[in-house]
Amino acid sequence: MSEDLVGAMSRLEEEKTLALVREKLAAGVTPMEIVEECRKGIELVGAKYGEGVFYLSDLIMSEEIFRRVMEILEPLFPPSDSPEGVKIIMGTIEGDIHDLGKQIVVYLLRSSGFKVYDLGVDVSPEKFIEAIKETGASIIGICVLLTYCIGTVKKVVDLLEETGLREKVTVVIGGYPVNAQIKEYTGVDYYSNDALQGLEIFKRISREKGHNCNGES
Ligand code: B12
Incomplete structure (x- = not known):
């Protein structure tokens, strides 16, 4: 796990986060590993909010960045054609x-x-x-x-x-x-x-x- 993506997410650095996501994908890191790093980063945002260092607006910002990350990753989880699935x-x-x-x-x-x-x-x-x-x-x-x-x-x-x-x-x-x-x-x-x-x-x-x-x- 790299500290750079976790850190960029936790500091709400939107462009840096997105650039790192694209870089990691190009380097062969799996989408789920990237999700996990972003999850760790957003957890730190939550912790800072809990400590009163971050505000609600920061939580909202973290949601926005996470959604943009998922826009990049979502096509990598194609739905399977199985209408008869469980x-x-x-x-x-x-x-x-x-x-x-x-x-x-x-x-x-x-x-x-x-x-x-x-x-x-x-x-x-x-x-x-x-x-x-x-x-x-x-x-x-x-x-x-x-x-x-x-x-x-x-x-x-x-x-x-x-x-x-x-x-x-x-x-x-x-x-x-x-x-x-x-x-x-x-x-x-x-x-x-x-x-x-x-x-x-x-x-x-x-x-x-x-x-x-x-x-x-
Ligand atoms: C982003 C965020 C928000 C966003 C949510 C955006 C959205 N559409 O989801 C916004 C800004 C809207 C928000 C609002 C609020 N939030 Co908020 N939020 C967060 C934050 C920072 C990240 C949550 C997140 O998305 N994590 C990333 C995802 C990927 O992780 P995850 O949810 O854990 O999911 C993973 C696994 O758990 C699992 N999983 C998830 N669901 C399921 C379901 C099943 C079936 C399975 C098997 C697995 C599974 O898979 C995922 C990938 O591995 C957390 C901090 C934290 N530590 O979680 C606070 C946090 C949850 N929020 C908190 C609070 C207090 C609030 C507000 C009350 C703030 C306020 N004053 O208004 C409101 C509540 C609104 C409401 N009624 O729900 C508190 C909750 C405290 C508590 N003890 O209850 C936290 C912990 C922050 C804190 N430290 O204080 N929040």
Whole structure:
């Protein structure tokens, strides 16, 4: 991992960040390694915001730079032509609008042959359940970054129990704060704060549900 890209991102140096991304791609660095460096950089922005050194406007700036990085990288995650792929419902939990990480997971899943129904951000527990009923999917991926929204993730699991769907549906959570304790508290099945590891989890779930591992039914 190079300090230059992490540092440029963390200092909100837009042009330098984009130039380094292009340079690294040309040098053969993988898109996911580049994403990981930018993620580390933006995490430092978050830390400076937490310390009161950076302001909300800086968080917004970091979003803008990250989006521009993803504009360069997105074509490298081509969606696979698999309309019959294993279905996954994805969304950021109600109250939370962070979605940069979720988008990366969605790109990875789609390019691995999964059929992703992306419900967007600020998604209520009821909407997740409706989507399960409408699409017949049996896997939910939830993104959560705000700690005060973790209780709402638990509501998704509670609602699955109440509607008799819990046995059938596997729930995976992801995002910067998730850990084993949050998994236990919310009652979800899996957690990951790494997109590639998340992809492996979704593949494993698909295999357990009797589908082949590249996301096809
Ligand atoms: C960028 C950013 C924003 C942007 C979001 C833009 C967007 N469209 O996403 C904006 C400016 C809008 C924003 C707003 C706010 N933010 Co903000 N934000 C961040 C920041 C700096 C980076 C988040 C990010 O995108 N990281 C990069 C991505 C790639 O990483 P990631 O999300 O972790 O995703 C990776 C993995 O987790 C995984 N993954 C992600 N989702 C999923 C899902 C599944 C299913 C799986 C398997 C894996 C997975 O894959 C990704 C790639 O590996 C974080 C700092 C941090 N440490 O995270 C603060 C942070 C999350 N924000 C914070 C806060 C407080 C806010 C605000 C409340 C600020 C305010 N006063 O208004 C608002 C809340 C708005 C809302 N209602 O949601 C706090 C949260 C603190 C807390 N304990 O809850 C943080 C931690 C900053 C801090 N240190 O204080 N923010």
